[in-house]
Amino acid sequence: MRDVLALLGSDVDHTTLTEIVQVTRKHGNEDRLRWDVLKLFHHCSYKSLGPDKGVDETEAVPEVKWLFEQQSNEGCYIVSPSWEIPAKGSDADKNDPQPPHRQAANHHRRVVANKDGEFVVTMETPMKAKPKPFRIEITAAGAALAYISTSSSAAATSSTGRVG
Amino acid sequence: MHPWATGWGEEIAAAHLRDGFAARVVEFLARSDDGIATLVGARRHRAAEMLVLDIRVVRPQSPVYPINRVETVGVIFFEKDGPRVMALREDFPDTPHQNWMPETLPSCLCIDDRPWAEARATFTPAELLSRISMWFRRACLGELHDAAQPLDPLFVGALLDIILPRAAFDATGGPPIELVGFCVSEARPDHILALPANRFKDAKVVRDAGITLVAFDLSAQAMARMRWMPRNLEALDREMAARGLPLIEELKKRIISWFGDPSAGRRYLDSKLCLLFRIPIIHPLTGGTGAQSTIGFLTPSTVGEVGEALGVLYKTHSDHTKDGSFMRALVCGSAATATIGLDGVSVHQAFDGPLARELASAATSLAENGVLVGAGAIGSLVTETLVREGAFDRLAVIDHDTFLPHNIARHTLGAPSVGHPKAAALKDRFASIRDDLALSVHDLRIGDDMPQETFEALQAANLVIDASASVPTARRLSDGPWLGRRASIFFNPAGTDGVLLLESADRDVDLRNVEAAYHRLVQTSPTLQEHFATAAMLPYTGHAAA
Numbered sequence: 001m002r003d004v005l006a007l008l009g010s011d012v013d014h015t016t017l018t019e020i021v022q023v024t025r026k027h028g029n030e031d032r033l034r035w036d037v038l039k040l041f042h043h044c045s046y047k048s049l050g051p052d053k054g055v056d057e058t059e060a061v062p063e064v065k066w067l068f069e070q071q072s073n074e075g076c077y078i079v080s081p082s083w084e085i086p087a088k089g090s091d092a093d094k095n096d097p098q099p100p101h102r103q104a105a106n107h108h109r110r111v112v113a114n115k116d117g118e119f120v121v122t123m124e125t126p127m128k129a130k131p132k133p134f135r136i137e138i139t140a141a142g143a144a145l146a147y148i149s150t151s152s153s154a155a156a157t158s159s160t161g162r163v164g
Numbered sequence: 165m166h167p168w169a170t171g172w173g174e175e176i177a178a179a180h181l182r183d184g185f186a187a188r189v190v191e192f193l194a195r196s197d198d199g200i201a202t203l204v205g206a207r208r209h210r211a212a213e214m215l216v217l218d219i220r221v222v223r224p225q226s227p228v229y230p231i232n233r234v235e236t237v238g239v240i241f242f243e244k245d246g247p248r249v250m251a252l253r254e255d256f257p258d259t260p261h262q263n264w265m266p267e268t269l270p271s272c273l274c275i276d277d278r279p280w281a282e283a284r285a286t287f288t289p290a291e292l293l294s295r296i297s298m299w300f301r302r303a304c305l306g307e308l309h310d311a312a313q314p315l316d317p318l319f320v321g322a323l324l325d326i327i328l329p330r331a332a333f334d335a336t337g338g339p340p341i342e343l344v345g346f347c348v349s350e351a352r353p354d355h356i357l358a359l360p361a362n363r364f365k366d367a368k369v370v371r372d373a374g375i376t377l378v379a380f381d382l383s384a385q386a387m388a389r390m391r392w393m394p395r396n397l398e399a400l401d402r403e404m405a406a407r408g409l410p411l412i413e414e415l416k417k418r419i420i421s422w423f424g425d426p427s428a429g430r431r432y433l434d435s436k437l438c439l440l441f442r443i444p445i446i447h448p449l450t451g452g453t454g455a456q457s458t459i460g461f462l463t464p465s466t467v468g469e470v471g472e473a474l475g476v477l478y479k480t481h482s483d484h485t486k487d488g489s490f491m492r493a494l495v496c497g498s499a500a501t502a503t504i505g506l507d508g509v510s511v512h513q514a515f516d517g518p519l520a521r522e523l524a525s526a527a528t529s530l531a532e533n534g535v536l537v538g539a540g541a542i543g544s545l546v547t548e549t550l551v552r553e554g555a556f557d558r559l560a561v562i563d564h565d566t567f568l569p570h571n572i573a574r575h576t577l578g579a580p581s582v583g584h585p586k587a588a589a590l591k592d593r594f595a596s597i598r599d600d601l602a603l604s605v606h607d608l609r610i611g612d613d614m615p616q617e618t619f620e621a622l623q624a625a626n627l628v629i630d631a632s633a634s635v636p637t638a639r640r641l642s643d644g645p646w647l648g649r650r651a652s653i654f655f656n657p658a659g660t661d662g663v664l665l666l667e668s669a670d671r672d673v674d675l676r677n678v679e680a681a682y683h684r685l686v687q688t689s690p691t692l693q694e695h696f697a698t699a700a701m702l703p704y705t706g707h708a709a710a
Contacts, residue, residue, distance in 0.1 A: 036225060073225065074225060074226075075226060118233065126197070126199020126200075127197065127199050132199075139224045139305055140224075141224035141227055141228060141305055142224040142226045144222045145222070146222040147198050147200050148198060149297075
């Protein structure tokens, strides 16, 4: 049995996050910032990571880098509550200042790859053409991403229902 | 992907599937937008067809088994059997609840253990995909095994079934168990009933059908993928060595020891060898080891021949003996273990009191010593049920009556018992249910004069069941000097009510008191208003009805 730790991010940028990390460290409460599930800050905006978007990957400021890379647990989930991540060179990628930002998404993909985790985008799950709600289940073995089946089946019984 | 999958038949377009159910699964996937299963491809091999699917697994951060977030499976559809689900990852982990497969084939997931004839009526594409998804989810959480499910056997592929007495399961060390094995039904030539050899006076029977059984206890292990039963001693030795048992060396020691037994040595050497391995299984849910897997192997060869193959004995032929006899090899030869064939046996324990109580979920026996007074219909029904639930180690049956044709209507006995004393016939029936019951017959009516052995049986009883349907008998039993608890069972005159009068365990409230309370209840309870009313009956005086 294990605990599952979640950070639910709001629309804050890297300066606020830096302050949160610094204050937490000052009080010796680093453990409070450990996470298994992270709902991203500001819809996968690069500004939650650092001041510069970057070409292919946003570089996080030191405190935010620590928060993502050191405080994430093995098998972690990063959930981006956002539209699809723009493809490189697309119109949204080149011209839309609003999140989600491809470069930020690349940062998050790298973080989870190093932890055998998963990066999930709400409007891409289970598929871009037909996104649907999904669940993060809290189990004895940690958090698990579960797609919601739209069809029902008979009870998964292994009993024939009669004995004699 | 497992190389087996890419070499299985030929690739086909999903639109060209011939199997109706497979085609429905493809249609279902096309309509479904939940992303749980994705069609990767389709193949055909003779009459069977396979869909290759990617399954999105509900995989937690720390799965119990190394299951991936997306697993590729091949679902094979057969004309006349249920679908088989093969995990196509080459390094798919060994988990419980996989069907047995040869080593060269991928893992086969056990998603439904119902017979296909039972399951097919409700099996839909949604059910199939739901079961596959559920299997992976449960594997990740270590919940593949339901609490009510029997544990998977360690080995499959037994050719024979053998019924063994309890002594075979309790044997630890010491001399081997000597048995005689019979095939009891021509319709079931693969079922062997093994009985203790000391029941048989005829030495030839023991020699021709003798079985020498030896049991080994192994250390506890977790449920794992089922393996095929080894077919020879060499393969069995490898399996047991992996579990810490040097089987060949143990057998050599034992056969040498048996050879040296002056009284039983010849019997051992002439008999077939039966090996039992008792392995406590670690329950996947509780972690406890209450359950035990018992694996059996029977040699077509005699113990002597096994000893010869192991190099510890050799066969001699002299002018004085028609048959060869075995001698101890002064220098042990090399063991030709691959030449010693084995028949894997499914092992069943013979029905006895402890097993009966286990099956009835009875922690202890209702009563060790019982007496049944009245071997009529109700006595036969109630007592037989108790015997089948493991009650009694000793049981005396008392009745003076003879079993007649009209008794068959409600009795447990049948036509072969007609003309026999009821007590003796019922005793034989109880003996046929449990041979560990010590039974005695008292062909008499309970009266003031009672043979000593009947008195002693009543004296020793913890429970006396009066099924005589006789008020004087019930009262005589109640008043008797014996210590055991009494119970009286009977029907009302119309046969519409069954009545049980049971004393308190300490007999402070005895049968007479309970009878008084019964009569008060009948007099005062509106629901029992018709209790003593008579109904139309067939009067019977022993003569055929006109």
